[in-house]
Amino acid sequence: MTKLYKVEVTVNGEITDDDVLYGFKAAHDNASTGRRLLVWFTTQKTSTSNDVAWDDTRVAFVTQPRKRDKDTITSYHSELLDYGSEYLVESRSGGGHTIHYDDPTHMAVHNISEKDLRVGLMAYVAVAGEKLTARHHCENPLPKNVTTTFRAVEKILLFLGDSPEERKLEPGNPVDTALSGGILIDASAADPEDLRVAFDTTTREWSWDGGAWARLVQAGEYLPSFTS
Numbered sequence: 001m002t003k004l005y006k007v008e009v010t011v012n013g014e015i016t017d018d019d020v021l022y023g024f025k026a027a028h029d030n031a032s033t034g035r036r037l038l039v040w041f042t043t044q045k046t047s048t049s050n051d052v053a054w055d056d057t058r059v060a061f062v063t064q065p066r067k068r069d070k071d072t073i074t075s076y077h078s079e080l081l082d083y084g085s086e087y088l089v090e091s092r093s094g095g096g097h098t099i100h101y102d103d104p105t106h107m108a109v110h111n112i113s114e115k116d117l118r119v120g121l122m123a124y125v126a127v128a129g130e131k132l133t134a135r136h137h138c139e140n141p142l143p144k145n146v147t148t149t150f151r152a153v154e155k156i157l158l159f160l161g162d163s164p165e166e167r168k169l170e171p172g173n174p175v176d177t178a179l180s181g182g183i184l185i186d187a188s189a190a191d192p193e194d195l196r197v198a199f200d201t202t203t204r205e206w207s208w209d210g211g212a213w214a215r216l217v218q219a220g221e222y223l224p225s226f227t228s
Contacts, residue, residue, distance in 0.1 A: 005154060005187040006053040006195065011046060013201035018162040019046045022169055025054070025137040026155040026226050027121050029148055035224045036174040037157075038073075040137040041125050046160065050128045058152050059122040059134055060087060060109050062094030065141065066118060072172040073136050078122060081107040083151075088112050089119075089142070103149070110147040117142045121150055136172050154188040157217060157226060158206075160199045175223060181205065182217040184226055189213040 009021065022042040029035060043050065063076035077094025079087050086101035086108040092115045101108045109119045120139030124132040140148050159166070159182040166179050183197055183206040190213035197208045208214045217226075 003056045004053060005055070006051055006192070007156070007158075007185055007187065008196040009050040009052055009158065010196070010198040011048050011050065011160065011201060012198055015046055015048070015201060016162065017045075018167060019160060019201065020162070020167055020169070021046045021050050021127070021158070021160045022166065023052060023125075023159070024157040024175070024223060024226075025123050025125070026153040026157070027138045028151040028153050029138070029140060031140040031148055034141040036139050036176065037223045037226075038120070038136050038139060039169050039171050039173045039175060040123070040135050040156075041127055041171055042169055043127055047128060052125065052127050052156065052158070053132070054123055054125040054156070055132065056152060056154065057124050057134075058082065058107060058150075059124075060107065060150065061120055061122055061136060062087075062089050062096075062109065062142070063118050063120075064092075065116055066139075066174070069174050072170050076136075078134070081109075083107055086110055086147075089117060092117070106149040106151050108147055108149045109142065111142045111144050114144055116144055119148050121152070123152070139174070155184060155186045155226060157223065158183050158185065158197065159217075160201075178217050178219050178221045178223060180219050183208070184215050184217050186213045 119142040
C-alpha cells in the first residue's frame, strides 16, 4: 500500500517575489562517484503555508548523458519498480524489460545497451495542495554494462532562498552544494503529527520542535552526502 508523507512548512515574516521555496529528495544507491541530487520542486509563488506532500511510489528513469547542468530533463523513459526488481535497459531510448532481482531491499537498473546513459529516480510530490506529480530527484551516470541499485529514502531537503542563482533553479537541475541555509527532514523517523517546520524571512533561519528527525544544513554543504 502506498504511504503518504506530509511536512507543514510555515513562512513567517515578509515574503517578497524573490523568495522561492525549493526542495530535494534523498535516495541511496551503490554509485561511488557521479551521484547528484536534482531540484525536486520549486514554487512559483511562496506563501505563508506551503505543505509539502509525497508518497513512496518508486519510479526509475533512463535518459541520455547530461550535456549542461542548466538543462532540464525533457526526454526520458520511466519505469515503475518494486524492491526485488531489476530493469534491463536494452536501447538508447531507455526501453527494456524487468526481471527478478535477488536483493529484496533494493531495485536495480542494468544497462545492457551499447550506449552510455543516465539513470535516476522520480517521486510523486505536491506543494501547497497541488496534485501529486512525479518529478526527478536524483541521477547517476549509467555506462554500458553497468548496474546501479537504488533504495528510496524518505528524507527531504528544503530551502527558501532569495539569491539570483536560486531564483533561476528549475526542477531537474542538479545542485551539488547548498546555495543557502536549509533543513534536512527525515520523515521516516518522526511522528507524522510532528512534521512541522518554519522559516523566518527576517533572520533567514529554519526552526522546528527540536526533534532528532530534522537538522540544519549550512550553505556550502555537499548535498549528495545526505542521500542515505
